[in-house]
Amino acid sequence: MKRLSGMFAAAAAIVLLLFAEPAQAGLRLVIGAQVPPPPPRREIVEARPRLGAFWVKGHWLWSPVIGRHVWVPGMWVKRHPGFVWVDGRWNHTRRGWIFFGGYWK
Secondary structure, eight states: OHHHHHHHHHHHHHHHHHHSOTTSTTOOOEEEESSOOOOOOOOOOOOOSSTTEEEEOOEEEEETTTTEEEEEOOEEEEOOTTOOEEOOEEEEETTEEEEEOOEEO
16 A cells, blocks of 8 residues: 555655646755656647747656656747756756756856
8 A cells, every 4th residue: 555655645745746837946956866868859849829938949858657768859948038048957966867847057
């Protein structure tokens, strides 16, 4: 039962990540994986939906629940005047691949 509730918690966290706006204050997500991410997908950026919107590129996240990378599509977010968007990135370390989520700097 503990394993099942842990899997639901992990799944809920992934759903939150897929649909949460990355521009939320100070969201610095770090996820580790033993498998390198696939190359980024090519995305078609649709017309900006409103003035002040900013495009955040899509990226791969590791899902421990399903044991593979999951594509998080790019999205339009509210621009934060006076800040610069820093894209998320994967870094390879001795312990595996680590993803550092994007943030406003």
